[in-house]
Amino acid sequence: MPNLAGTRSRIRRVPMLRRSRAVWMSKRVWRPRLVFWLGALAVGLVSVAFAEMADWAQRMFEAMASHLGPAALLVVPPAGFALSSYLALRFFPNSGGSGIPQAIAARHLESDADRGLLLSLRTAMGKIFLTLLGLLSGASIGREGPTVQVGAAIMLATGRLGGMAHARGLILAGSAAGIAAAFNTPLAGIVFAIEEMGRAYEARTNGLVLSAVVLAGLASLALTGNYTYFGRTDADVVTASGWLLVVACGVLGGAFGAMFSGGALAIMRRVRRWTKGAPARIVAVAALCGLVVALAGLLSGGTTYGTGYEQARSAIEGTALSPFFFLAKFVAGLASMVSGIPGGIFAPSLAVGAGLGSTIGLAFGLGSGLAATLGMAGYFAGVVQAPMTAFVIILEMTGNAGNVVPVMLASLLGFGTARLVSGAPLYHSLSRNFVADILRHRRLMEQKGSAEPKG
Structure with a gap:
């Protein structure tokens, strides 16, 4: 007797294959x-x-x-x-x-x-x-x-x-x-x-x-091409003093990072209240912040202008930065953020962290390359309170796969310290202002629409 079950199975499979082929060839799927x-x-x-x-x-x-x-x-x-x-x-x-x-x-x-x-x-x-x-x-x-x-x-x-x-x-x-x-x-x-x-x-x-x-x-x-954003460093944590450096960079980096984010949020709240409904005041605040950036640049010999990419890269590659660079860059970055002009804080924050780590490395009598990397991890994790992003982005930017655990620990310590000092995540706190503004704008448009006479 013929295999009726197998025949029925093949009959059912043919339309299914046709339908599947038709779906995959459909413009509606591929477009x-x-x-x-x-x-x-x-x-x-x-x-x-x-x-x-x-x-x-x-x-x-x-x-x-x-x-x-x-x-x-x-x-x-x-x-x-x-x-x-x-x-x-x-x-x-x-x-x-x-x-x-x-x-x-x-x-x-x-x-x-x-x-x-x-x-x-x-x-x-x-x-x-x-x-x-x-x-x-x-x-x-x-x-x-x-x-x-x-x-x-x-x-x-x-x-x-x-x-x-x-x-x-x-x-x-x-x-x-x-x-x-x-x-x-x-x-x-x-x-x-x-x-x-x-x-x-x-x-x-x-x-x-x-x-x-x-x-x-x-x-x-x-x-x-395939490049590392801040060059490469081959320094490793191999001694007890190296692990103390990890802890110092994590804790101090997290504390300074929390000071940056907490200070920025506090100042921006006051600026927001003072400038509400007054565009001229917003522009005036931006100009004042620009003056602070100009003064920081002049006092630092011009090293705090811009992203800080060159300074961070040189620290990662072993050149010690001025012990006061991170403070001047901290002030310049804070003023730039508070001004409200378009621009990010990723690169400046990494530069501050590299400067802080370089200074801590000098105090420990160790090289600046490793210290700058750890300082970046601790400070950046403290600013954004996102430790996984901090250690992954820094490991990829420096190409140092041998320091996974030290950089991870510095990021975790930075995050933990920042949470103790300032519990408000920077980006999510700022996002709530935008949500409130958009909802306020929608209500205003709805009120205007309902107030218009029906023709």
Whole structure:
């Protein structure tokens, strides 16, 4: 007798295979994927272009500073800060500050219209332009935080174009891709997405985040090659004094990091109350902060202007920094952040941490390379209160796989110390301000709409 069961099974399998082939060949399936992949590649390309322009802006300021006298350098930062603040208020609202709080806030909003106020392509363009203006003015800012907002805006726009409904996942993927491409640190991009951007991380976004990071990273690698952001250090912790250095860098770094974040939040709360509804006051505060940055730059011999990349790199590679560099850079970074102009704190914070670690290393009579690395881990974990992101990003940026445990311990100690000193995570505290502003704006629009006469 014929095998009727097997025949029926084959008959059922043929339509299923046809349906499966039809689904996979469908434009409806592939169009969102292709648009998403193109968006991730765009994040990588924009991140690389942003990095090149940021380096150019910093070189232009350094060239200008070498030709100007001290009196002129007291004018350029305040004027640049005031102009950046005015342009942000007038033409690019919600582009101020790091950009990471805006991306976090957008993930908490339900409406596409509300998210668009924080993550539009117009805002992203303004973010890039005004961050470059800040670097041309000598601000102690970085481009990495702004790249997160830019990446999230690009992914949200491409997802909308491709008909993808997972807005929160797109924001997460764009943010992770931005970090990965900005630092050439793919692992740090993924960890950042899990720990800092998505405290309520959803497993279904795994594929979005991973594919966005891979594609953005490939675009970055194709244009810049495989490099370590802060060079390489081969120093290892092998002695008891080395482990004491780990503890000192972790605890002191965390304490100073908490002082930075807690101080910034306290000052910005007061500034926010004083400037409420008064744009002229906001611009005046920015100009005053620019003056503080100018004074810090003059007193430090110009080392505190800009990102601090060169100083951190030299410390990592073994050149001891001035014992007072980290204090001057701390003040310049705090003033730049409080000013509210577009610009991030990642690179300046790492520079402060490298300077602090270098100073601690001098006190211990040890080399600056290892101490700078540990100082970066402790301070950065203290500022952002994200220890996993801190140690992964620093290990990838310095290429020192032999110090996994010491860097991890310094990050953990920095985080623990910061939690004792200041319990408020910086980015999430700032994101609540953006959420409140957007909800207030929506209520105002609804009130205006209900007050209009019905025709």
